[in-house]
Amino acid sequence: MTRQTHRTERGGRIDRDTPLVFTFDGKRYTGYRGDTLASALLANGVRLVGRSFKYHRRRGIFGAGAEEPNALVRVGTGSRAEPNLKATRVALHDGLQAQSQNRWPSLGLDAGALINAASKLFPAGFYYKTFMWPGSWWMLYERFIRRAAGLGRAPLDPDPDHYDRRYAFCDVLVVGAGPAGLMAALTAARSGARVMLVDDALAPGGSLAASTATIEDADPIAFATRVREELASNAKVRVLDRTTAFGYYDDNMVVAVERRADGAPAPHCARQRVWWIRAGEVVIATGAIERPLPFENNDLPGVMLASAARTYVFQHGVRLGERAVLFTNNDSAYEALEPMLDAGTNVVAVVDARDGGPGDDALAVVRRLGLELVSGSVVMRAIGRTGVGGVEVRSLSADGEAVGDDSRRIPCDLVCVSGGWSPTVHLFSQSQGRLRFDAARAAFVPGESAQRERSAGAARGLLGLSECLADGAAAGADAARAAGFDAGSEPVCPEVREWAEGVPVRPLWAVPLPSWRHGKRFVDFQNDVTVADIELAAREGYRSVEHLKRYTTLGMGTDQGRTSNVNGLAVLAATLGTEIPAVGTTTFRPPYSPVALGAIAGREVGIHQAPVRRTPMHDWHVEHGATFVTVGPWLRAQYYLRPGESMMDAINREARHVRRAVGMVDVSTLGKIEVRGRDAGEFLHRVYINRIRNLRVGRCRYAFMLREDGFVLDDGTCSRIRDDMYYLTTGTGHAATVMAHLERYAQTVWPDLDVHLTSVTDQWAGAAVAGPRSRDLLAAACDGAGVSDEALPFMGCIEATVAGAPVRIIRMTFSGERAYEVHCPADYGIHVWEALLAAGESFEVMPYGTEALGVLRIEKGHVVPNELDGRTIPADFGFDRMEKDEDFIGRRSLERFREGGRRRKTFVGLISENGKGIPRGGHLVWNPTAPRPVTMLGHVTSGCYSPTLERHIALALMDDGEDWKGRTLYAASPLTADFAPVRITDHVFIDPENRRPKG
């Protein structure tokens, strides 16, 4: 373990009584509670933290917050490993294990760095230009590129933690708890509004934590704590720390992720929680990010943002170096000087790009500290190999286009840079608001709002602390008023002592480089985009900023170009000889910073991805050895395996038994709809192709519903239970679609009809009793009610009781045998099921599953959604005989099929001629081994082994089916290369006269 060589003796907001041990690339270090991983690494003198994305250049910590482009680490091990975290956003905790990324074999010695040496070969758009040809080589290229350019690796094991989601509603949402956000939340809360304040730091305060100003003669963080306490005591306010608002969506929906645990969460606690916040009004107080200054080698470890340096000194007590140079184009950077000197860093020079130097207050600091000020000059380059060893300073021409010949070298190990400030406008931009370029502030600021939001403080370009506090208060009051609350008169702001900005920023988008120097000036550190890359892209014709972005990858890293965006646009504008506003800006899209996929999924993982529906008889099936199959959301009994049986044995036994004696299958999953009302019959008459108006009470129809375009929507049954009450069943998978379809026509097309629709799928259970002995079983089960063929003929329905429970019995068939469906209220489901089985004992009743059900219906040539696939009409199956000559949904569209045009496919049966299975989804062809493409004559819709015929059979739709009957073709699978010779037959394999169901 090493000593914290770069920690100051005292100072900082860290808890020096709580040391924490952590590892970075396997080496052990200590830090303190209150450190981030970045500050702890710096306190241990660790400068090299990563390799760059493309050139694999050495990189150090550059920022102190969400803007960090370099220090991306993988935290944790095994299944808890999380890649691509910014070290500046990782709260240090005991036992934390972090690893650098994007290097091989080690950080210090990286093979990929050879790319840097050969970087002339890798200009902007290199991949686009080089790996285009030949196309078939792309797979090979991709493997190489992926290895070379990786941004972290995701763990391979399942995530052991769970995540949660919450929905929240508030009158005013404030994003950011810096000076403006705190005042906005406080003001809105005092108006009585429901307020939410979300902030991504560990504790509120934002820039106050590293401010040299005082609020009411005290440390400004004391003010933040006071406001936090007042908000906490207000029951209508919710404050979320460690929560990043990452998306701003339609109608003021802001989505934020809350980090509830470092490393492993407490038992039964979600590691992260995603908040979906619907806000009446939003205040965006997300602050601003300091810009770098692009000079040669500005990516060497030891170059850092001035504001980040201030944060590390102030907040974490880190001595960043021995000799520092400050390079700035604005006054704000001067605020870092005194704290750095206090921490023991010798500031050897202040290089200011402005000819006249800084304003009075900043100048006074320089004078008081006795520092050397070099005005009207720039750091042209940083010198050093593994880190900064010095800088070369030259004067800057008045137009900013060239540097002078007055070269001077200054040895130093730290360069603090400040290129001005960019408001954090990401959320504003996501809200569809339009950005506006403010030339005086040299920054994009929020323009016209598109939603009910307003930006406040540094997020709209303000710099001074007192003006940010006042602006936040005003924004909070405005939001509260807009949400309908009385925000009172002028809000009161605390008294602030700070130094004022004297001389405005001198825009400096890239430090000019003499023509004889070719070093890299980085604009985008994360994606290795240099000034030269942007200039090249502009010369090659990439004039649109959106194209430039994709070509060079500028701003496309996980930092979303926080430090690079404006510099990049400005360089493009300068190269094109136009103004920055004319170039425009890119669109910021969610998420603001990377969000774990687990957090977005929340609880909807594994079995919880979708609800599972079980029938009332489910437990019985489990007890009796059923294997289950998922049918849509339902679990259905597929077959009941007996000892020693194979799956095929079980299916064949069940199917044979239905043909021989009697079987029972659970049909509770059928969609069920009750239709009531004076005009229920008229309504259904218009819905079905069949005649329903004349359906008598106690009768049932097998009926088709079409879409308005004439294709079959569903086949089902319609039973008239009472005069004004019909009971419909639909296919298991179509229930929701059919219900919405009926509701639509009832409510929007024929609202004059008195009809009421109720889905009763969950309220009714059902069992089909099928087989020659089914009537005997029912006669034994029904309490007195007659089930004779006179009382209950084929396609009849009655109400009766089974073991005291009310049932509806509908006589119809799916298997082709005599059969009945017995429906009962769901709560009686298991009771009736068992009563039927008990009654059937002497008739050898046997349960059967969906496989046998399928075999029986294929043998009978009945259709299911395999055949009713949205491209078929009733006539394809011979059901046009049901079509009435009156209006029904889809009828007018059917006319075009009659009026000539292409001939429709016909429905046929197939019998395998060689005893082998008929491939699923097989195509009917002449010659299965002919070179493709071959003419496809039809396709297999369903197939099975028929225990009745003892042959493999199938159903198919084919051209000119009638002409083919009796002849042999091949069914060939385009996927598996299997094929079987098949004889074309009628689609009904058993009982073609249909005698059995009628008895």
Place this chain on the structure above:
Amino acid sequence: MLLITCPWCGPRAHIEFTYGGDATVDRPADPDAVSAEEWLDHIYLRDNPRGPHVEWWQHGAGCRGWFKVRRDTWTHRIHRSGPPGADLGEDEPR
């Protein structure tokens, strides 16, 4: 996530609703009275406007009512909604 106002339940998140297509076309009262071309038009042809559009939505996870929504296909802004028989007008409120 859009906020859609159901005429019967009030404003709800759009995940509660299902989109139901163009609400500016009505099913001909007597389909036999229109020509084949008119019928094909009714079934298949829809305008694809950039701007305000009246469309059907169903509150499937709520009252199950079908209703009309006047929505701007360009900005996503929902101007108003009303029951099936409502005329949602032309002018947009500011």
